[in-house]
Amino acid sequence: MIIIDGAEGEGGGQILRTALSLSLVTGQSFRIDNIRANRSKPGLMRQHLTAVEAACAIGGATVEGATIGASSLVFTPGRVKAGDYTFAVGTAGSTGLVLQAVLPALLQADGPSRLVLEGGTHAHAAPPFDFTADTLLPLLARLGPAVTARLVRPGFHPVGGGRVEVTVNPAPLRPVEFVERGALRGVRGRVLLSNLPANIAEREVAAARAVLDWPDDAWSVEDVPDGRGPGNILMLSAAFDQVTEVVSAVGRIGVRAEDIGRQTANRVAGYIASGAFAGPYLADQLLVPLALAGGGCFTTVRPTPHTLTAAGVIRRFLERDIRFDVREEGTHLVTVT
Template sequence: MIIIDGSEGEGGGQVLRTALSLSLVTGQAFRIDNIRAKREKPGLMRQHLTAVEAACAISGATADGAAIGASCLTFTPGRVRAGDYTFAVGTAGSTGLVLQALLPPLLLADGPSRLVLEGGTHAHAAPPYDFTAATLLPLLSRMGPTVTASLVRPGFYPVGGGRIEVSVTPGPLRPQELVERGALRGVRGRALLSNLPANIAEREVAAARQVLGWPDEAWAVETVAEGRGPGNILMLSACFDQVTEVVSAVGRIGLRAEDIGRQTANRLAGYIASGAFAGPYLADQLLLPLALAGGGCFTTVRPTQHSLTGAAIIRRFLDRDIQFQAREDGTHLVTVA
């Protein structure tokens, strides 16, 4: 059994999600202590418990100690079964983060699967649905499987109520060299609103436009029809030949709309100027599929603690050498072998 200290490195929920995926793929059981020890509210939160319960449901695995607030969990995997599954977080917890735990084993399952995930689709401290659909899934499909997603309805903090549907057709994962992103083909800025005054989104967009200078037609303010509770997110995307990057920020009480617009725009401007293939979120999520494919590489901005921690967990389950090498142009080359 593999023993994991959940307080090491980044010390958040990614440690658990990565371990769940790899346990299902490799058949190795694990015990994790000090779950999310470095978070303001440590232990299993609703979205993390949903990921554990979902991992059990798709494989017949057992999870001793799985409960809200639990700091220790023992997970014994079963055999992954393709099928139709529905999982509800029950809060505004991120559906995308639950999907992170389930996708790798389902990519290698014995048949196609359909997932329905309910909860938060545009949540704080997690990539929004739009990142998953436009950035991650096309790259996974390029590797061999076919993965598509649709947004039935968005869900914002604190009510949630969102719904996404994901179809997975497995296939052998092929190594990839993701170094050059190609020419910039298009840009887009969207501010979504649910049950909030329109001027919030308009101020976000105005501040972002001052930084990026994109043309009028690149911007949109969209109101969610019949939204379940209040919510707001600003999403900025840059589409290149080989990859699309989506940078976002969720509106919250105490944050000025102008600050959200300006800070989000600066983050995307930094990515565009860097020349890197992968932004921080994508770098986190490329490590595991490349490791399962047997190798590959990509360029990224400065690696985050999330990425470094993810690499450390992968090494516990798989015999993979993962290297982060700084390059003269300021980017980093990440190599999985």
């Protein structure tokens, strides 16, 4: 059994999600202690417990100690089975992060699967649905499997209530090099607004436009009448030949709309100027598929503690060498062998 200290590295929920994924694929049991020890509210939250329950459902697994607030659990995988599954977080917890825990196993299952995920689709500190659909899934297709995702209904904090439908057609994973992103083909600034005054979106857009020299027709504000909320999110997309990066920020109480717009714009401007293929969140999510494929590489901006921690967990389950090399132009080349 693999023993994991959940306080290592960035000490958040990603350690648990990565361990769940790799346990299902490799058949190795694990125990994790000090779950989310570095967070303001440590232990299992609702979305993390849903990820554990989802892993148990698709993998015929058993778990000991999985309750809200638990700091330790033992996970014993069984056999992954394709099928139709519905998982409801029950709060505004991220549906994207629940998907992150089970998708790697379903990519190599014995047949197609369909997932219905209910909860937060555009949540703080988590990739929004648009990142999953526009950034991650097209790259997974280049590794072999075909995965599609459809947003049925957005869900925002604190109500949640969003719904996403995902289809997974597995295929053997092949190593791929994601190094050059190609030419910039288009940019887009988009605000989703649910049950909130329109001036919030207008202020976010105005602040972002003060940073980015993007054309008028690149910007849009979309009122979401069926979105559970109130809530809003600003998403800035840069589409290159080989990859589309989506940088986002969720509006929150106590954070000015102008700050949301300016900070998000600075982040996407930094990514565009970097020349890197993968932004920090994409770097996190490419590591596991490439490790399961047996190799591959990608360029990224400066690796985050999230990325470095994920690499450490991968090394516990798989015999993989993951290197982070600084290139002359300042990007980092991440190589999995």
